[in-house]
Amino acid sequence: MSFLFFFFFFFFLVIFSCKQAKKANDWQKFCPILKELIELTKQKCKYIDPHAAPYDVCVDMYERGVAPKRIAEIFEQVKKDLVPLIEKVKTKPIPDSSWLIGNNLSYDIDLQKKFSFDLAKELGFDMNHARLDVSEHPFTGGAHSTDVRMTTRYKLTDPIDGLMGTVHETGHALYEQGRPGAPYADLPVSDALSMGVHESQSLLWERMVALSEPFWTHYWPKLQVAFPSLPREKTAADVYRVVNISRPSFIRVEADELTYPLRKRKRRSYSRGR
Numbered sequence: 001m002s003f004l005f006f007f008f009f010f011f012f013l014v015i016f017s018c019k020q021a022k023k024a025n026d027w028q029k030f031c032p033i034l035k036e037l038i039e040l041t042k043q044k045c046k047y048i049d050p051h052a053a054p055y056d057v058c059v060d061m062y063e064r065g066v067a068p069k070r071i072a073e074i075f076e077q078v079k080k081d082l083v084p085l086i087e088k089v090k091t092k093p094i095p096d097s098s099w100l101i102g103n104n105l106s107y108d109i110d111l112q113k114k115f116s117f118d119l120a121k122e123l124g125f126d127m128n129h130a131r132l133d134v135s136e137h138p139f140t141g142g143a144h145s146t147d148v149r150m151t152t153r154y155k156l157t158d159p160i161d162g163l164m165g166t167v168h169e170t171g172h173a174l175y176e177q178g179r180p181g182a183p184y185a186d187l188p189v190s191d192a193l194s195m196g197v198h199e200s201q202s203l204l205w206e207r208m209v210a211l212s213e214p215f216w217t218h219y220w221p222k223l224q225v226a227f228p229s230l231p232r233e234k235t236a237a238d239v240y241r242v243v244n245i246s247r248p249s250f251i252r253v254e255a256d257e258l259t260y261p262l263r264k265r266k267r268r269s270y271s272r273g274r
C-alpha cells in the first residue's frame, strides 16, 4: 500500500475516532491515534522536503510562499497589542446575555435552519449551485465553484451560534463561487489562492459584518419575527453587545474576536512542538 493511500485512509479513521471520543468525552482513547497522525504527517513532510522542518513544510502547503519567520513576526505583534487590551476588557462588566442565550431558552431548529438559509441567500450565496447542510463542525467544501457544499450547526438554546457559523461559511462559499469560470475554470489560475486568503473572506463576513451594529439593526427585527419568544424591548444595540462578549473558549469556532488570535498563536506553538 502506498504511503499516500495509507495516510488518507488513516485520516478518515482519525475523523471517526475524534467523533467517538467527543461523544463519549473520552479523549484519552483518542491520544494514541492523534500521536500516530502527527508522526505520519512528519513522515509526509519528509517526503516533500527532507531538508526542511516539518512545520515549515506544512506552512508552505497551506500558505504558499509565506516564510514561517514572517508568521512569527505577525503573532508577536498580535500578542503585544492584544494582551493589554484583553486585560483591560477583563476588568469591565460582562453584558447580560441570559435573555438571548441560555439553557432555559429554546429555539426551534427548523426555524433556525430556515433563517440561516435565507440569510446566506441574502449575502449572495447562490443556492442553485450549492447546498447548506448540518455537520458536527461547520465547513465549506465541494468539487467545483459550480458545486459548493457548506455546513453549519445549530444549538437549541442559542440562535446566534448557528447563524454566525452560517455567515462564516457563506464567506468561504462566496469565495469558492467567485472563482473564475470558463475559459479559466479548472486551470491553476482558478484555484483558491491559500488558506489565509480563504479565511480572510469568511472572517470579513463574520467578524466585520455580522458582529457590527448595522448588521443587527437590519437582522434583529427579522429574528424577532422568526422567533416570537424573543423579548420585544431589546434592541439591535443590546444584541450587538451580546455577540461581542469576549470570553476565552477551548472551542475554536466559539472563540471571540479578541481571544481567537491568541488561541491561534498558542496552537502554532503546539504545532511547532515548542
Ligand SMILES: [Zn+2]
Residues within 6 Å of the ligand: 168, 172, 199, 202
Ligand atoms: Zn473558516
